[in-house]
Amino acid sequence: xxxxxxxxxxxxxxxxxxxxxTINMKxxxxxxxxxxxxxxxxxxxxxxQTAATTATETAQKVVVKQSxxxxxxxxxxxxxAALPPTTTGTIVMVGDSITxxxxxxxxxxxxxxxxxxxxxGISGDQIDRPSAGTGLTSRIDLIKQAxxxxxxxxxxxxxxxxxxxxxxxxxxxYENMFTMLKQALPETQIVLQSVLPTSKKNAYLNENVDKLxxxxxxxxxxxxxxxxxxxxTMEDEKGELKDEFTGDGVHLTPAGYAAWLQKLQEVGxxxxxxx
Numbered sequence: 001x002x003x004x005x006x007x008x009x010x011x012x013x014x015x016x017x018x019x020x021x022t023i024n025m026k027x028x029x030x031x032x033x034x035x036x037x038x039x040x041x042x043x044x045x046x047x048x049q050t051a052a053t054t055a056t057e058t059a060q061k062v063v064v065k066q067s068x069x070x071x072x073x074x075x076x077x078x079x080x081a082a083l084p085p086t087t088t089g090t091i092v093m094v095g096d097s098i099t100x101x102x103x104x105x106x107x108x109x110x111x112x113x114x115x116x117x118x119x120x121g122i123s124g125d126q127i128d129r130p131s132a133g134t135g136l137t138s139r140i141d142l143i144k145q146a147x148x149x150x151x152x153x154x155x156x157x158x159x160x161x162x163x164x165x166x167x168x169x170x171x172x173x174y175e176n177m178f179t180m181l182k183q184a185l186p187e188t189q190i191v192l193q194s195v196l197p198t199s200k201k202n203a204y205l206n207e208n209v210d211k212l213x214x215x216x217x218x219x220x221x222x223x224x225x226x227x228x229x230x231x232x233t234m235e236d237e238k239g240e241l242k243d244e245f246t247g248d249g250v251h252l253t254p255a256g257y258a259a260w261l262q263k264l265q266e267v268g269x270x271x272x273x274x275x
Contacts, residue, residue: 065124069134072122080145089149090116097123107257113268118146126159128173137177140184154193160208167211178219192216193228199240200249
């Protein structure tokens with residue numbers, strides 16, 4: 001499998017090889033800026049110039065994330081097309097930047113327990129973002145196209161980031177995502193992984209993360225699905241992500257990926273020996 005990197009530079013947005021795509025991105029950017037300016041000026045009573053500057057920066061970040069999502073989806077399609085025709089089962093890793101980082105940091109081997117690994121992590125992604133046309137629920141067909149024997153799912157921390165959504169909003173989305181995965185992949189072993197603990201300035205996320213993980217465990221138990229609780233491996237005595245496993249309190253260091261990979265291999269061994 002071909003390994004890939006990230007292009008998060010702003011110029012990527014406007015240098016798309018497809019002119020139509022470039023124009024659409026510019027239009028999207030303009031609309032986002034206009035909406036953000038209005039919201040900033042109305043809700044924060046900021047001077048118009050200050051509100052415009054803040055809104056422009058916000059819109060730029062949103063567009064960069066959208067462009068990265070589109071670029072990653074295109075790369076995932078290429079990875080699927082590159083699978084050998086004789087491939088009958090793969091391991092699909094699906095999630096956000098923490099999952100994507102497995103290949104970006106060269107922490108994930110190309111095969112685990114003899115099966116090809118397809119990384120479908122997308123930085124910044126959430127469970128469900130229908131208004132943006134993103135979210136894990138928007139790309140379940142890509143998971144199916146990878147011909148998975150096993151799918152490892154870790155998603156949800158971005159839904160809580162900065163207080164964007166409450167557990168009351170996120171938990172039904174997660175349950176719906178799980179139902180969609182089960183319906184689309186009835187013969188595939190789905191492994192729901194706990195969202196990792198956070199630490200440092202991001203430790204405030206842990207309360208909501210714990211609620212999401214409790215739901216994931218409940219769904220797994222009710223449906224006979226495997227739930228992989230990574231917290232005993234990844235958390236310290238305070239219940240936060242261990243210092244040696246992270247730099248910013250969310251994303252993993254090579255040591256963090258090594259610890260996660262060991263747990264994946266242990267679960268994979270159990271799955272394949274059962275079958």
